[in-house]
Each structure stands twice: as C-alpha cells, then as structure tokens.
Amino acid sequence: xxxxxxxxxxxxxxxxxxxxxxxxxxxxxxxxxxxxxxxxxxxxxxxxxxxxxxxxxxxxxxxxxxxxxxxxxxxxxxxxxxxxxxxxxxxxxxxxxxxxxxxxxxxxxxxxxxxxxxxxxxxxxxxxxxxxxxxxxxxxxxxxxxxxxxxxxxxxxxxxxxxxxxxxxxxxxxxxxxxxxxxxxxxxxxxxxxxxxxxxxxxxxxxxxxxxxxxxxxxxxxxxxxxxxxxx
Amino acid sequence: xxxxxxxxxxxxxxxxxxxxxxxxxxxxxxxxxxxxxxxxxxxxxxxxxxxxxxxxxxxxxxxxxxxxxxxxxxxxxxxxxxxxxxxxxxxxxxxxxxxxxxxxxxxxxxxxxxxxxxxxxxxxxxxxxxxxxxxxxxxxxxxxxxxxxxxxxxxxxxxxxxxxxxxxxxxxxxxxxxxxxxx
Numbered sequence: 001x002x003x004x005x006x007x008x009x010x011x012x013x014x015x016x017x018x019x020x021x022x023x024x025x026x027x028x029x030x031x032x033x034x035x036x037x038x039x040x041x042x043x044x045x046x047x048x049x050x051x052x053x054x055x056x057x058x059x060x061x062x063x064x065x066x067x068x069x070x071x072x073x074x075x076x077x078x079x080x081x082x083x084x085x086x087x088x089x090x091x092x093x094x095x096x097x098x099x100x101x102x103x104x105x106x107x108x109x110x111x112x113x114x115x116x117x118x119x120x121x122x123x124x125x126x127x128x129x130x131x132x133x134x135x136x137x138x139x140x141x142x143x144x145x146x147x148x149x150x151x152x153x154x155x156x157x158x159x160x161x162x163x164x165x166x167x168x169x170x171x172x173x174x175x176x177x178x179x180x181x182x183x184x185x186x187x188x189x190x191x192x193x194x195x196x197x198x199x200x201x202x203x204x205x206x207x208x209x210x211x212x213x214x215x216x217x218x219x220x221x222x223x224x225x226x227x228x229x230x231x232x
Numbered sequence: 233x234x235x236x237x238x239x240x241x242x243x244x245x246x247x248x249x250x251x252x253x254x255x256x257x258x259x260x261x262x263x264x265x266x267x268x269x270x271x272x273x274x275x276x277x278x279x280x281x282x283x284x285x286x287x288x289x290x291x292x293x294x295x296x297x298x299x300x301x302x303x304x305x306x307x308x309x310x311x312x313x314x315x316x317x318x319x320x321x322x323x324x325x326x327x328x329x330x331x332x333x334x335x336x337x338x339x340x341x342x343x344x345x346x347x348x349x350x351x352x353x354x355x356x357x358x359x360x361x362x363x364x365x366x367x368x369x370x371x372x373x374x375x376x377x378x379x380x381x382x383x384x385x386x387x388x389x390x391x392x393x394x395x396x397x398x399x400x401x402x403x404x405x406x407x408x409x410x411x412x413x414x415x
Contacts, residue, residue: 027298034302038309045313054321054383183325183383195383 058181074165085205101139130227243280263385268396278341303347310340317381367401
C-alpha cells in the first residue's frame with residue numbers, strides 16, 4: 001500500500017523533530033512567559049504605553065477618573081477668606097487653577113501671562129460668569145497677603161475673574177499639593193523647581209482635567225464646554 | 233568560611249545598608265544617586281546573595297532556562313521598568329512602590345546571576361552589548377531632554393544622572409571585556 005511508507009516517514013520525521021525540540025521546549029515556554037509578563041508589566045506602568053513621566057500620568061488619571069479636592073482654607077488678595085472645595089461649588093463657575101510662588105522668574109510668569117490673556121478673553125466675550133481663574137501660592141510663608149495684593153496689582157488682576165489665594169494652613173496645603181500631584185523642590189539658589197499645568201475644577205468641586213503648560217487654549221476650551229452645560 | 237559564602241554575606245549586608253532609612257533617604261535625594269548608584273547596587277546585592285548556590289540552582293532550572301536566555305530576559309525587563317522616570321517618581325512618593333523597587337531589583341540581580349553562569353559567550357555578549365548601547369542611549373536622552381522628566385528632581389540633576397548612566401554602561405562593558413580577555 002502506498003500510504004504506509006509516507007506515514008512511516010512522517011512518524012520518523014516527527015520523532016526526530018521532537019528529539020531536537022524537547023530539551024528546548026520548556027525554555028521556549030518560559031521565554032514566552034517572560035516576554036508576555038514583561039509586556040504586561042510595562043503596559044501597566046506606562047498606562048498602556050502612553051506615559052513615561054509622572055506629569056503625563058496624572059493628566060491621564062484625572063481624565064479617566066475625576067478627583068475630589070481636599071479641604072483648603074484660603075484667603076484671596078483682598079483678604080477675603082473661603083474654604084475649598086465648598087466655596088468653588090457655591091460660586092457655581094468652572095475654575096481653572098494653577099500653583100505658583102510669586103518670586104518665580106520662570107514658569108510662573110508664563111502661567112501669569114497666559115492668565116492675563118484668558119482674563120481679557122473671558123471679559124471680552126462676556127463669559128466671566130461661567131469660568132473663573134484661580135492662582136494658589138505654594139509658598140505661603142513668603143507670599144503673605146500684602147505680597148499677594150502687590151502681585152495682583154502688578155498683574156492687573158480683575159477680581160471678577162481672577163483670584164490669587166494664599167492657603168492658611170501648611171498641613172492642608174501639603175495634602176492639596178499631594179492630591180493635585182504638584183511637587184516642589186528647592187534648588188541650590190533657594191528657588192523652587194516645580195511642575196505646572198492648567199487644572200480644571202468643575203462646579204461640583206471635582207478636578208476633571210489637567211492640561212500641559214503649553215496648551216492653555218485646551219484648558220479654556222474644556223472649561224467653556226463644561227460651563228455651557230450649566231444653567232445660567 | 234568559603235570565599236563564595238562570604239560574598240553572599242557581604243551582599244546581604246550591603247542590602248541591609250542600602251535599605252536603612254538614612255542611606256535610602258540620602259540616595260533618593262538626588263536623581264543621579266538614585267539611578268546611577270542605588271539601582272545598580274541593589275542589582276549587585278541580588279547577584280552576590282545567590283553567588284554560593286549559583287551552579288546548583290542553575291542546574292536545577294536548566295530545562296526551563298536553556299543558555300540562561302529566559303532568565304536574562306527577565307532580569308533585563310525588571311531592571312528596565314525602573315529606568316522609566318515615572319517609576320522613579322512613584323518610588324520617591326510612595327512607600328509601597330519603594331518596597332516593590334527593592335524587591336524587583338534584588339530579584340533581577342539573583343535571576344541574572346543564576347542565568348549568567350549557564351549562558352554561552354554569545355548570549356553574554358548579546359546581553360552586555362544590549363545593556364551598554366541602551367544605557368548610552370537612555371543616558372544621552374536624559375542629558376538632552378529640555379523638559380524635566382521627574383517631578384521630584386531638579387533639571388541639572390537629570391543631566392548628571394544621564395552622564396552617570398552612560399558611564400555605568402561603559403564600565404559594565406569594559407569589565408565584561410576584561411573578564412573575557414583574562415580567561
């Protein structure tokens with residue numbers, strides 16, 4: 001019969017193949033496992049291969065899951081006290097929040113310059129009753145209320161739109177910074193190096209969006225879209 | 233006490249030294265020390281701890297670890313995760329992540345040591361070559377990136393960290409080459 005020799009040949013071939021492969025088989029399995037586990041671990045750490053830095057990780061995290069703010073007692077440039085997040089809820093507007101210290105010569109001045117533009121834009125289009133701007137100092141020891149008032153005057157801040165506030169209690173400030181993901185490091189000149197971004201807080205007092213410093217227009221757009229769903 | 237047993241004791245001692253709060257705190261105040269000193273030393277601790285039992289263990293896992301390749305791949309993957317800026321930041325901010333970092337790197341060192349002994353020169357050369365060029369590329373990226381990669385560390389620190397990573401990679405390559413020449 002013609003079938004027998006060919007099946008015999010096949011048997012012989014497969015037994016030879018398994019002889020070659022058998023010692024390596026377990027290692028092939030373990031190597032594949034290592035590769036899979038490595039990819040899963042990397043995907044987990046980098047949020048599905050999308051982030052490499054803590055800064056972009058916190059933007060992703062908030063976009064997926066809005067975050068409650070912690071309690072923060074503050075006073076604004078006029079000395080007016082308020083308690084976050086309650087005050088933000090009562091105000092009813094969408095807030096864009098940034099963290100600065102007034103002596104900063106680098107990134108904070110960029111933030112302030114952008115805020116001035118946003119302030120003018122909001123006033124021009126009559127949207128100041130929908131979106132407000134908030135600046136928080138993370139150096140309340142040196143940024144006293146007098147310093148803040150002076151700073152506000154220099155920046156030409158309009159109190160209808162923009163408030164610059166000083167946290168009253170260091171403990172509350174630390175918790176708030178941790179929750180927002182703001183890290184401040186003192187450098188050798190006694191200046192702070194700190195991460196900065198545009199933080200959008202909605203009318204429920206939840207942090208709903210974090211946008212990189214170079215994309216202020218996206219933050220404003222996001223805030224305006226959120227505010228358009230509010231009843232006027 | 234045999235020499236290899238002493239090696240393991242030194243490894244455990246070094247690990248205890250690195251894990252002690254003042255040393256840990258000191259090494260994590262700067263990105264350079266964190267990436268360029270603490271992480272490689274933790275890996276080294278893992279290697280030293282299993283040094284006495286390297287042949288016995290390598291024999292036991294021989295089937296699953298032909299030429300040491302799966303083990304070396306695992307060690308490289310584990311070490312690579314902790315080169316990501318995000319992971320460094322998280323380790324500084326969160327104690328649990330910190331513990332995970334210690335465990336991962338020591339384990340990676342152990343696996344690497346056990347796999348290394350059974351690995352032929354081609355596999356060793358491949359791994360060392362890869363680590364050297366990856367270290368150089370990562371180090372140069374750290375030096376050239378205009379933005380701060382770690383929120384917890386200063387920008388100048390990041391450049392120094394990049395330089396040290398390149399130097400470490402080159403030193404590793406030289407040591408391996410020297411060892412091969414001596415044989």
